[in-house]
Amino acid sequence: MVTARAAATFEPVDRSAASARAFVRDALLGWGLPEVVDDAVVLVSELVTNAVVHAGTAAEVGCIREEETVRIEVTDRHPERGLPAFANVPTASDRYADPDGEGGRGLLMCSALSSCWGVEYAAGRKTVWFRLALPEHVLGTRYAVPSLPGTELPGTDGPVRVAVVELDDDGLVRGWNTDAEALLGHPADRVLGRPWADLAAWPQSAGIGLGLAETLRLARWEGSFGIRTADGPTAEVYGVQVRLRNAEGTPSTLCLLVREADRAVLRTPGPGGETPTTAEPLDLLIGPVTNGDVGDLDGLLQRIVDRARDLLDADAAYLLLTTDDETEFEVRAATGLSAAGRRYARLPIDAGAGRYDSARLPAVHEDLALRPATVPLLDGSSLRSLITVPLKVEGRLTGSLGVAAAAPGRYDNEDALRLQFAADRIALALESARLTELEQLRRGSLSFLVEASDLLAGTLEHEQTLALMAQMAVPTLASWCAVYTTGEQGGGAGLAFVLHEDEDRIDPLRDLLDKLPAPDAARAPGVRFWRAPTDTAHAQGLTDGPALHGVLGETVVLPLAARNRVIGLLVLGVATGVRFRQEILELAEDLSRRAALALDNSRLYSERTATSQAFQRALLPPELPKIPGVEVEVFYQAAGEGNEVGGDFYDLFPIREGTYGFAIGDVCGTGPEAASVTGLARHSLRLLAREGLDAPQVLTRLNAAILDEGARSRFLTLLYGELTPRPDGSTVLSMVCAGHPLPLRLRTDGQVDQAASPQPLLGVMDELDLVAEELVLAPGEVLLCVTDGVTERREGSRMLGDDGLADVLTGCTGLTAGAVAARVQRAVERFAPEPPSDDMAILTLRVPQQRTS
Numbered sequence: 001m002v003t004a005r006a007a008a009t010f011e012p013v014d015r016s017a018a019s020a021r022a023f024v025r026d027a028l029l030g031w032g033l034p035e036v037v038d039d040a041v042v043l044v045s046e047l048v049t050n051a052v053v054h055a056g057t058a059a060e061v062g063c064i065r066e067e068e069t070v071r072i073e074v075t076d077r078h079p080e081r082g083l084p085a086f087a088n089v090p091t092a093s094d095r096y097a098d099p100d101g102e103g104g105r106g107l108l109m110c111s112a113l114s115s116c117w118g119v120e121y122a123a124g125r126k127t128v129w130f131r132l133a134l135p136e137h138v139l140g141t142r143y144a145v146p147s148l149p150g151t152e153l154p155g156t157d158g159p160v161r162v163a164v165v166e167l168d169d170d171g172l173v174r175g176w177n178t179d180a181e182a183l184l185g186h187p188a189d190r191v192l193g194r195p196w197a198d199l200a201a202w203p204q205s206a207g208i209g210l211g212l213a214e215t216l217r218l219a220r221w222e223g224s225f226g227i228r229t230a231d232g233p234t235a236e237v238y239g240v241q242v243r244l245r246n247a248e249g250t251p252s253t254l255c256l257l258v259r260e261a262d263r264a265v266l267r268t269p270g271p272g273g274e275t276p277t278t279a280e281p282l283d284l285l286i287g288p289v290t291n292g293d294v295g296d297l298d299g300l301l302q303r304i305v306d307r308a309r310d311l312l313d314a315d316a317a318y319l320l321l322t323t324d325d326e327t328e329f330e331v332r333a334a335t336g337l338s339a340a341g342r343r344y345a346r347l348p349i350d351a352g353a354g355r356y357d358s359a360r361l362p363a364v365h366e367d368l369a370l371r372p373a374t375v376p377l378l379d380g381s382s383l384r385s386l387i388t389v390p391l392k393v394e395g396r397l398t399g400s401l402g403v404a405a406a407a408p409g410r411y412d413n414e415d416a417l418r419l420q421f422a423a424d425r426i427a428l429a430l431e432s433a434r435l436t437e438l439e440q441l442r443r444g445s446l447s448f449l450v451e452a453s454d455l456l457a458g459t460l461e462h463e464q465t466l467a468l469m470a471q472m473a474v475p476t477l478a479s480w481c482a483v484y485t486t487g488e489q490g491g492g493a494g495l496a497f498v499l500h501e502d503e504d505r506i507d508p509l510r511d512l513l514d515k516l517p518a519p520d521a522a523r524a525p526g527v528r529f530w531r532a533p534t535d536t537a538h539a540q541g542l543t544d545g546p547a548l549h550g551v552l553g554e555t556v557v558l559p560l561a562a563r564n565r566v567i568g569l570l571v572l573g574v575a576t577g578v579r580f581r582q583e584i585l586e587l588a589e590d591l592s593r594r595a596a597l598a599l600d601n602s603r604l605y606s607e608r609t610a611t612s613q614a615f616q617r618a619l620l621p622p623e624l625p626k627i628p629g630v631e632v633e634v635f636y637q638a639a640g641e642g643n644e645v646g647g648d649f650y651d652l653f654p655i656r657e658g659t660y661g662f663a664i665g666d667v668c669g670t671g672p673e674a675a676s677v678t679g680l681a682r683h684s685l686r687l688l689a690r691e692g693l694d695a696p697q698v699l700t701r702l703n704a705a706i707l708d709e710g711a712r713s714r715f716l717t718l719l720y721g722e723l724t725p726r727p728d729g730s731t732v733l734s735m736v737c738a739g740h741p742l743p744l745r746l747r748t749d750g751q752v753d754q755a756a757s758p759q760p761l762l763g764v765m766d767e768l769d770l771v772a773e774e775l776v777l778a779p780g781e782v783l784l785c786v787t788d789g790v791t792e793r794r795e796g797s798r799m800l801g802d803d804g805l806a807d808v809l810t811g812c813t814g815l816t817a818g819a820v821a822a823r824v825q826r827a828v829e830r831f832a833p834e835p836p837s838d839d840m841a842i843l844t845l846r847v848p849q850q851r852t853s
Contacts, residue, residue: 004031004065012052012059020048020061024072027063029361036070036132039113044072046109047128051076068134069115075127160265163237163257169250171196171216183237183257185230201226201234216253219243222267224260238263297437301333304401304426309335311422312415314403316383321391321399321434322349323582329359329400330582331377336404344579347376349397359400362389362420367408378404385410389420391427398431438583445587448476452591456598460605469570469595470499477588478572478580480509480551483560484518485568485599493518493569500551508547512537519557521566527585530555530571550576556585558592562600570595621651621682627660629725631817635825635842639789647674647714648787648839651682653689658724661689664843665718666740666787668763674839677714680705685720695720695736696770699762706763715763719743719756719785721772729850733775733783738762741791744806745775746782746820748849750813752806755783780849782820784809789840790824795832804831817846 006027010016021041028037044061051059057077064071107128110117114130121127161183166175172195176188184199191199202212202225215221221241226234237257245251258265301319309317316336320329323346331345349359365374365386372379375386383404391399401423405411452472459465466483473481480500484493495518498510516532534552542548553576560568570592574580624632634650647667655661663685667674684705688698699720706716721735737743739761742754756773777783786805793800808827812820821844828840 005062007060007062009058009060010048010052012056016052016059017045017049020059021045023061024063028070031065033065033070033134035135039132040070040072043109043113043130044074047074066131069131070134071129071131073127073129075125077124077126157261160258160262162265163255165196165255165257167196167216167253167255169252171213173199174252180257183259184227184235187230199228201228216241217243224263227257236260238266240266297433298333300430300433302335304430305333305335308401308403308419308422312387312403312405312411312419314405314410316381316404318377318402318404319399320347320402321430322397324438326397331579337377337381344581345377346582359388360390360397362416363387364411364413364416366411369408375402377402382406384408387411387416387419389416389423391423391430393427393431398427398434441583445583445590448472448587449590449594453594456594460602462599462602462606465595465599465602466497467499469591469599470497472591472595473570473572473588474499475501477584477591479553479575479578480505480573482509482513482571482573483568484521484571486521486566493521496568505547505551508542509551512542512548519569519571521569522559525559525561525589527589528557530557533573552576553578554580556580556588558588560592560596560599562596567596567600567603620649621653624652625654625660627652627723627725629729629847630723630731631844631846631848633817633821633842633844635821635840637789637836637840639837639839647678648789648841649678649682650841650843651685652843653686655689655722660723661685661720662723662785662843662845663718663720664740664785664787664841665716665720666789666839666841667716668714674714677706677709677716680709681716681718689722695722695734695772699736699738699770700768703762703765703768707766715739715761717741717761717788723845725847729779729847731777731845731847733777734772735775736770736772738768738770741786741788741802743783743785744802744809745777746784746809746812748778748780748813750810752809777845777847779847780814781847782809782812782815782817783845784820784824785843785845786824787839787841789836789838790828790842792838793828793831793836795834800828800831817844820844820846 006023008020008023010020021044024040024044025037028034028040040063048059048061051057051074055076060073060075062073062075064073107117107119110128110130113132115133117128117130119126119128161179163180163183164175164177165173165180168174172193173191174193176186176191181187186199196216197212200212202215218241220243222239224236224238227237229235236259238260239255239257242254242256243251244254256266301321305317305319308314308319314336316334318334318337319332321332322328323330327349329347329349331347365371365388368374368378368384368386375388378386381404383406385405385408386402387404388400388402390397391401401419403411403419455468455472456465459468466485469483470481480498482495482499483497485496486493495510495513498506498513500506500509512533516536519528519530519532522528533555536542537548537552551573553574555571555573558570558572559566560570570588572580572588620636624634632652634652636648636650638648649663649665649667651661651663653661663682665678665681667677667681681702684702685698688701693701699718702716702718706714716738717740718738719735719740720738721733723731723733725731733755735743735756736759737756738759742756742758744752745755746752755775759770760768762768775783784805791799791801791805805824808824809820812823815823821842824842824844825840828836
């Protein structure tokens with residue numbers, strides 16, 4: 001006896017076999033026969049391939065549902081009367097006998113897989129058919145399909161009465177027909193003008209569903225509720241409410257009511273013609289989706305699973321959404337599940353280990369214990385019964401909604417259709433909310449990366465770059481972050497920086513990571529998962545204490561690669577029970593690429609700065625000697641960021657017993673080029689002075705050395721002299737001021753005068769006529785020597801100059817050498833608000849006054 005039939009024709013093209021497989025699969029699943037799907041699909045694939053590829057004709061595929069079998073027929077237009085494998089005559093049909101040939105395998109497989117099969121010929125047609133026996137139903141998974149007509153039609157035990165009630169915009173009864181009087185027992189004259197809320201026993205569960213007033217303002221609603229009858233008890237009715245507007249534009253609500261047992265009279269057919277069996281669709285329990293819901297997708301999804309669980313009185317529920325490439329499901333909301341159902345866990349949809357079963361059709365899993373791998377999300381749980389329904393938009397799979405219970409056999413076909421009807425009503429709103437969320441994520445990601453790039457580009461300090469990387473990752477991308485750096489020669493990575501969103505947990509987390517071997521600094525790009533922190537913390541019992549409780553969930557490692565080598569690792573972690581979203585991991589990869597380049601730049605800058613400063617420090621004199629009877633103080637400041645030595649320099653060194661050389665000079669220019677001449681001048685002065693040459697001879701030889709530098713030479717102003725303390729407490733100085741700002745002497749009475757005469761600078765002329773000038777500093781007197789960075793300090797067109805410096809020095813009477821240098825330095829800084837743009841050196845010599853006994 002034939003109970004159902006489906007047929008389709010496929011043209012002789014390459015994709016026909018795949019289309020035929022899909023047709024047969026859908027037909028058999030639609031009849032609730034998943035047990036025979038695999039065998040049927042394999043056989044049809046071979047037979048259709050023979051027809052459309054080898055015979056070159058269209059193929060007609062028919063599926064016939066019988067009481068105990070399924071008969072499937074494949075008909076083509078090439079009636080070749082070859083016999084199968086047992087033919088003895090060498091004809092063209094011998095190809096059927098070759099199990100490895102391109103033809104004939106379909107018949108061999110029919111013989112192996114089907115209960116019976118055959119080939120029928122007609123004029124211009126050949127039909128290969130086979131039957132598959134239907135196994136007895138066992139507990140497991142079956143696909144939910146609409147109920148068949150015929151004996152499944154609803155019945156009634158008496159006359160069907162349809163009550164018609166009209167309500168005005170305030171919810172007052174304005175119309176009441178005779179069926180309403182008979183069905184509900186209230187005469188019309190006693191209810192007209194009364195509030196509908198007095199008669200309707202509307203469910204008022206806290207936080208669930210819409211109230212009566214909100215429902216009456218919907219364009220259309222249908223469902224079950226109670227009506228208070230005239231004799232007291234409440235009658236359960238099924239109602240359809242429609243919002244209307246009369247000719248004057250006044251709104252009202254028309255209600256059609258029948259007994260709950262007669263609900264099939266009013267119930268609206270769902271998609272595909274099935275009749276929904278729910279009086280309270282899921283979207284009505286949730287309420288209308290608003291713009292606020294679209295902006296809060298997570299909140300909307302959580303509300304859906306909570307209501308779905310309540311709708312079917314379940315123990316757990318979850319909702320999955322497809323990824324952008326539609327190859328995986330992602331857990332987006334769940335209730336009643338263990339950590340295995342944590343948010344953002346992923347499951348393959350159609351292929352791969354742990355794939356999600358029955359994704360594209362509503363299914364009833366009667367006992368998961370019989371098929372434990374059916375839904376990996378529930379592995380290890382005590383849940384036994386499960387309904388899964390797909391969320392589809394325009395035929396495209398966008399998600400899946402599951403509801404589970406601990407007892408086996410809890411749900412049936414009607415429950416699945418009920419949930420599917422609800423899922424169909426909310427699928428489009430969810431997809432709109434999901435797309436809105438994705439757009440917001442993309443915009444937020446772009447803004448985040450732009451801001452990160454600006455911050456990383458704004459510093460070249462290595463330690464600050466490490467801190468910025470972690471601060472940008474936490475808490476935007478992860479709950480905690482660790483940065484590892486590798487050495488210049490490669491090798492293992494070392495922990496450089498740790499940050500957690502809870503500051504109290506930074507130190508315990510750092511202590512744990514210090515005990516672990518660093519992740520492998522592999523060159524392979526992309527995200528790697530790292531289980532070492534979680535496993536080690538669990539093994540040592542560290543997660544039981546408050547310090548790391550709930551801290552160590554999923555952990556990922558991203559390489560920091562720049563200039564074809566891995567310079568570090570970025571480790572991100574989230575709390576227990578949380579998983580990384582794919583969008584977050586992609587954003588973290590983008591951040592790691594930018595951070596790696598910034599980190600490498602800061603490393604190179606730090607190394608070059610350290611190298612430059614090491615060379616520059618070698619140009620500065622060592623610790624100044626202590627001269628008996630003379631106070632010495634030096635202030636030095638090089639212009640330019642990262643420079644310790646520029647074109648200005650100073651020196652003080654012993655020449656022979658009781659005699660010391662002192663110098664202060666200024667090379668043309670600033671920075672490393674000027675510093676190279678500084679080194680030549682300072683070392684030459686020491687060498688020549690210790691050879692016994694006097695001041696003019698020393699400077700003459702130095703002038704020749706500078707000129708020998710050729711194109712690299714720079715002119716130099718220099719004040720050089722020798723000082724010898726006397727037993728009477730005074731100090732004799734012999735000086736040559738070669739083009740340098742003249743030294744100033746501060747007398748004990750506050751008078752300031754020049755202590756030398758100007759002479760030619762060095763590095764310009766071959767022949768110099770230099771003369772040493774002698775000066776005796778009496779006790780209490782000060783000799784102030786400066787570079788032009790002091791005298792040429794400017795504010796607009798105003799300059800400090802020699803007179804300004806003399807005025808400052810006048811006020812230093814009685815001060816020590818250190819106090820004089822400090823006062824001059826403060827005067828230079830305060831002269832203009834901008835920082836000094838030129839190198840600056842100050843050398844102060846003071847002969848202390850004799851103490852009287």
